Amino acid sequence: MKLLTTLLWLSAAFSLSAQTASIRGQLQGKGGEAIAFASLGLYTAADGMLYKAGTSDEAGIFDLKDLGAGTYFLKASALGFGNIEKPGIQLQENQRLDLGILPLIASDINLKEVTVKASRVMVEIKPDRTVFNVDGTINSAGSDAITLLRKAPSVTVDNNDNISVLGRSGVLLYVDGKRLPLTGEDLTSYLQSLPAEQIDRIEIITNPGAKYEAEGNAGIIDLRLKRDKNLGANGSVNTTYSQGVYHRANLSGTGNYRNKRFNAFGNASVGDGAGFNNMNFYSHLNGIVQDEINRRNNEWDNYNYRVGADFFLTKKQTIGFLVSGGDNDRLGRGMNRITLAQDSTPNLIDSILVANTTEHHQRQQQTYNLNYRFDNTKGRSLNVDLDFGNYQNDNKRYQPNRYFNAAEDKVLTEIINSFDTPSDIDIFTFQVDYEDKLWGGVVGGGTKFSQVISDNTFLFFDEPEGFPIRNDRSSNLFKYDEKVYAGYVNYARALGKKWNFSAGLRAEQTDARGDLQTFLPELAKSPVLLHYLSWFPSAGLTWDIAKNHNLALNGGRRINRPDYNVLNPFNNQLSQLSYEKGNPFLRPEIVNNLELGYTLAQRYNFKLAYSRTTDQITRLIAPDTTDLRAGYITWDNLARQTIFSFNVSAPVQIFKWWNVFCNATVAHQDNQADYGEGGVVDVQAITYNIFQQHTFNMPLGIKGEISGYFSGPGIWGGVFLYESNWGLNLGLQRKFLRERLNVRLSADDIFYETGWDGYSDFNGLYSSGSGRWDSRRVSLSLGYRFGNDNVKSRKRSTGMETEAGRVGGE
Numbered sequence: 001m002k003l004l005t006t007l008l009w010l011s012a013a014f015s016l017s018a019q020t021a022s023i024r025g026q027l028q029g030k031g032g033e034a035i036a037f038a039s040l041g042l043y044t045a046a047d048g049m050l051y052k053a054g055t056s057d058e059a060g061i062f063d064l065k066d067l068g069a070g071t072y073f074l075k076a077s078a079l080g081f082g083n084i085e086k087p088g089i090q091l092q093e094n095q096r097l098d099l100g101i102l103p104l105i106a107s108d109i110n111l112k113e114v115t116v117k118a119s120r121v122m123v124e125i126k127p128d129r130t131v132f133n134v135d136g137t138i139n140s141a142g143s144d145a146i147t148l149l150r151k152a153p154s155v156t157v158d159n160n161d162n163i164s165v166l167g168r169s170g171v172l173l174y175v176d177g178k179r180l181p182l183t184g185e186d187l188t189s190y191l192q193s194l195p196a197e198q199i200d201r202i203e204i205i206t207n208p209g210a211k212y213e214a215e216g217n218a219g220i221i222d223l224r225l226k227r228d229k230n231l232g233a234n235g236s237v238n239t240t241y242s243q244g245v246y247h248r249a250n251l252s253g254t255g256n257y258r259n260k261r262f263n264a265f266g267n268a269s270v271g272d273g274a275g276f277n278n279m280n281f282y283s284h285l286n287g288i289v290q291d292e293i294n295r296r297n298n299e300w301d302n303y304n305y306r307v308g309a310d311f312f313l314t315k316k317q318t319i320g321f322l323v324s325g326g327d328n329d330r331l332g333r334g335m336n337r338i339t340l341a342q343d344s345t346p347n348l349i350d351s352i353l354v355a356n357t358t359e360h361h362q363r364q365q366q367t368y369n370l371n372y373r374f375d376n377t378k379g380r381s382l383n384v385d386l387d388f389g390n391y392q393n394d395n396k397r398y399q400p401n402r403y404f405n406a407a408e409d410k411v412l413t414e415i416i417n418s419f420d421t422p423s424d425i426d427i428f429t430f431q432v433d434y435e436d437k438l439w440g441g442v443v444g445g446g447t448k449f450s451q452v453i454s455d456n457t458f459l460f461f462d463e464p465e466g467f468p469i470r471n472d473r474s475s476n477l478f479k480y481d482e483k484v485y486a487g488y489v490n491y492a493r494a495l496g497k498k499w500n501f502s503a504g505l506r507a508e509q510t511d512a513r514g515d516l517q518t519f520l521p522e523l524a525k526s527p528v529l530l531h532y533l534s535w536f537p538s539a540g541l542t543w544d545i546a547k548n549h550n551l552a553l554n555g556g557r558r559i560n561r562p563d564y565n566v567l568n569p570f571n572n573q574l575s576q577l578s579y580e581k582g583n584p585f586l587r588p589e590i591v592n593n594l595e596l597g598y599t600l601a602q603r604y605n606f607k608l609a610y611s612r613t614t615d616q617i618t619r620l621i622a623p624d625t626t627d628l629r630a631g632y633i634t635w636d637n638l639a640r641q642t643i644f645s646f647n648v649s650a651p652v653q654i655f656k657w658w659n660v661f662c663n664a665t666v667a668h669q670d671n672q673a674d675y676g677e678g679g680v681v682d683v684q685a686i687t688y689n690i691f692q693q694h695t696f697n698m699p700l701g702i703k704g705e706i707s708g709y710f711s712g713p714g715i716w717g718g719v720f721l722y723e724s725n726w727g728l729n730l731g732l733q734r735k736f737l738r739e740r741l742n743v744r745l746s747a748d749d750i751f752y753e754t755g756w757d758g759y760s761d762f763n764g765l766y767s768s769g770s771g772r773w774d775s776r777r778v779s780l781s782l783g784y785r786f787g788n789d790n791v792k793s794r795k796r797s798t799g800m801e802t803e804a805g806r807v808g809g810e
Contacts, residue, residue, distance in 0.1 A: 441493020
């Protein structure tokens, strides 16, 4: 990898050059008014292919830069106006051509939505989703998927890497429209191994319709990977080096070949790196004071790949396949140090527990998809998907627990444990979706079967003489088998010229069984059996109040089922006095969501949301009932959680060379539960999050970015109240060779304020804590695109892509 990186850097060093020709002008209406935010396309006269795309600013002015010499024609379009075409544009090298004023004639015909990839805004607000366009942003250099999620609008990632949207937990993660079955540390490891350079955009769907599975209280986050749609051979190579306290490096590439009969595509990446996660806790429980320090360092290397093809059988039929896989090998070293003292004399240390842990974790995955799609281009379509995925995790830990005296110069007691906790997950899905025109609208229906089989082994060993002896009281085997049978129907149509309506109903039958196999008969427990039928209605109504004023009302019901990670009741310990365990009696949580959105001038978006969850599955910190010194983390159902939230997003052009995107969310969260014997949850908090990104067009073709966020106080899990935190990032970008070569330099969290501080007070355990990780980094990224930029595919000549292959997807 070092050799390839070096060669790529050398090739760039000898080829830095740029085109400087440009075309500018102004779009005006019949009365001389400026036409803002119109879409423009510059096409080559020889073949009519798109060469450059852009938009007009608030004054109707456009400026297409970095153009080569040639003959072109220009097209412009805007909502409410007819198209305009300017032919015969002769452009010389380094020429700055001014076309003057170009008039647009008002039209009663609404243009269809135009997506211009070359000049995408960073965040797009669409009727059913928010799109965070990652590709091309400077501050994505050197980062990974979970780091990008921390920057995404309305998304929060907490100290345990749990993801929430609009203050709601239980979000479902997808990659290219396919659900990721991973949770906990497995999900974190996968997201950390997915380089930002492979991600095209992140789609945030807060209120999915009936077509989507009902799992996920907060909705769906879909990571859409890059894929070229040009004819011929196209691709890219990208290398990144990032340095914080520890280094990270990545080399990735994408490739695509498309003609009129088939489209083959793929991407791959290799990377390595290291990082740390430091946490401190100060706790009071059962008359004992604990001062706990956790230090964890990780080293890893990984690779990921994804290959597939679409075969265009006819103009209406396509069949495709997709294969993906990866491996993540991680070596961790942790130090857990707890000083113990009496609550009455907190400065008089009784003893000190030190647990130094080494861990080797290897995760492998393979997924396979076969897809058929029919589309008659007149509103009728049929899509069939067949998927299989296998996820294997092998985790081994060695943990000596040593109790020292107050001076920490004498070992009082030593207890050595080791753990072997492999898991094997198989996932099968079969899905059929059909759409057609009916009664002036579109009706859709479909069915889906999914099965998740998870085999989990938890082996706990005592090593009194350096030889492992299995502890049958603390070991188990846990198998979880979940089947979901689903069907749905939805309908959408226009109600006149200003109103649009959609409604759907989804039914899901869940049959699940969790078998706990113990090694001692007296510890045997009955299987966990879940059998229930759930109904999930959804509806939406949009109203075009007037030109540039739109309202949207959406509502729906969703579910979040407990998985094997939170059901297994056996202890997974950080040390003898700190551990976590699952709860086999968890019930699925049900949420009802309602959202009211207002859009001004197709740019400024406001959303008011209400969420009410019953049996909320949440993370709780509690004291151990047998060992008065110990505390643990577990999962339980809250009686209810109520969240009100308000979100604002707005792109603003301050000057022609200075653009700003702002996103702000404020939410009120109320958690309520009573577990008896003092276990009461009655917690409320108002939290807010503000994100801004400033983009500057600087001299010499350099683009600069300043982005940052500020997050106010809030609640993690059921009872942990955290304090505010913030971060500031800087970036520079320069493109060369007609935008084929892209050089990016970025600095993340330059003031090192991304972290967490907070406290919890529940059932006799008061604990305050803080955490930091390797978030302050400087990254340098170099990417090169190759292939035929100008030859765009056309749907009629090349057929349709399958659901598995489409970047846009559903």
